[in-house]
Amino acid sequence: xxxxxxxxxxxxxxxxxxxxxxxxxxxxxxxxxxxxxxxxxxxxxxxxxxxxxxxxxxxxxxxxxxxxxxxxxxxxxxxxxxxxxxxxxxxxxxxxxxxxxxxxxxxxxxxxxxxxxxxxxxxxxxxxxxxxxxxxxxxxxxxxxxxxxxxxxxxxxxxxxxxxxxxxxxxxxxxxxxxxxxxxxxxxxxxxxxxxxxxxxxxxxxxxxxxxxxxxxxxxxxxxxxxxxxxxxxxxxxxxxxxxxxxxxxxxxxxxxxxxxxxxxxxxxxxxxxxxxxxxxxxxxxxxxxxxxxxxxxxxxxxxxxxxxxxxxxxxxxxxxxxxxxxxxxxxxxxxxxxxxxxxxxxxxxxxxxxxxxxxxxxxxxxxxxxxxxxxxxxxxxxxxxxxxxxxxxxxxxxxxx
Numbered sequence: 001x002x003x004x005x006x007x008x009x010x011x012x013x014x015x016x017x018x019x020x021x022x023x024x025x026x027x028x029x030x031x032x033x034x035x036x037x038x039x040x041x042x043x044x045x046x047x048x049x050x051x052x053x054x055x056x057x058x059x060x061x062x063x064x065x066x067x068x069x070x071x072x073x074x075x076x077x078x079x080x081x082x083x084x085x086x087x088x089x090x091x092x093x094x095x096x097x098x099x100x101x102x103x104x105x106x107x108x109x110x111x112x113x114x115x116x117x118x119x120x121x122x123x124x125x126x127x128x129x130x131x132x133x134x135x136x137x138x139x140x141x142x143x144x145x146x147x148x149x150x151x152x153x154x155x156x157x158x159x160x161x162x163x164x165x166x167x168x169x170x171x172x173x174x175x176x177x178x179x180x181x182x183x184x185x186x187x188x189x190x191x192x193x194x195x196x197x198x199x200x201x202x203x204x205x206x207x208x209x210x211x212x213x214x215x216x217x218x219x220x221x222x223x224x225x226x227x228x229x230x231x232x233x234x235x236x237x238x239x240x241x242x243x244x245x246x247x248x249x250x251x252x253x254x255x256x257x258x259x260x261x262x263x264x265x266x267x268x269x270x271x272x273x274x275x276x277x278x279x280x281x282x283x284x285x286x287x288x289x290x291x292x293x294x295x296x297x298x299x300x301x302x303x304x305x306x307x308x309x310x311x312x313x314x315x316x317x318x319x320x321x322x323x324x325x326x327x328x329x330x331x332x333x334x335x336x337x338x339x340x341x342x343x344x345x346x347x348x349x350x351x352x353x354x355x356x357x358x359x360x361x362x363x364x365x366x367x368x369x370x371x372x373x374x375x376x377x378x379x380x381x382x383x384x385x386x387x388x389x390x391x392x393x394x395x396x397x398x399x400x401x402x
Contacts, residue, residue, distance in 0.1 A: 001323045004029060004136040006124050008037070010046070010101075011291025011308040012142035013108040017059045018316035020117050027118040027136075034106035038206070041233075042267045043101040044167060045201055045212040046305035047183075049390040050094035055313050063107055069204035070095040074386045075181035078359065078372060081189040086372035089181050090379075090386025096183075098203040098212065100171075124148065126282065133285025138319065138329050144292030152276040152289045158342060160273035160298060160353045163360075166217045166228045167299055168236045171203065171265035172258035175211035185302075187359055188247055194223035195360035197300045198248065210261050215240065216271075216300045218360055227268055236266040273298045273353060275346070278338035279331045288334045290315055295346055298353035300360070302389060307349055314341050348392035355399060367400040
């Protein structure tokens, strides 16, 4: 089986490794070399939750096991518009981790090549794809934007909570930690019709352990954490240092006692969650979207890289099994593969997305408020809630999710 993967984000690289170890002839086409990835701008912090971390270990991709960047406890604090506050800390039951993309992606890409995979540093155009569909048994697109990303139209039958969000982020050194809470998540009303979420995550960077402070803000002039008016990155660190203390005084004080790790370690971007159709015609052939290309997840749920890893392994395994039995692929196979993936994994993440969106738009179901109150007093329930981040299907069973 000869496969071309376009894109070297996490989905593309894990997919490449999984196919390679199962005997496929795999080529990864990427517009950036590993060194260019290392020197590039900061990317959004992503969590690798326990199940995804386990999948990485099965592929011998656990290069950072000796580093002190793992987390297991998650603190959740929600402040509603009426002043009510709910808080609890739960245990994942196993370790998760965060490794910054400028470390993880180039390391995995170089490892893929060392293990016999092929890497070509080249931008791929639509006209290139018409040729490649004739040269490869499958062409998989794992880029989430640009000309190739636009090949795949949105699928209105599978909506996420498609609310545009403004994401701002910094990496801090010497950030004071809270005892018993390795990851902190704050959901807070920031205006009459606006809410924001703040993630504090220990993260492994090229310079060692730092803390990522990532803010996702519902856009609006009344939201002080919507920094979109200040350019692509703007002065994110200074703005957060000024505004966080007004909304979250204790967190703001800790923020201001830490230091920015590097001027490059800031991010300001926008994200709109969406699900797209997985197959697109190109000339006389077709290409397949995988990962970010077809599912842009809700950043407030922290599901991005975990879902990418699950999707990559699921897709690779189905491809190998089908090819060994039938010797080739058609569009129906990939459409069915995505439908199965949706039913088994993605739809639960979509429900989680709708639940989070309800909190941020002030439409909190009474059942959810009751569950928050229970989590604050029942440690087993709090642990189950947090473990549901690793498996959103569990959240679907225990919380009022659409």
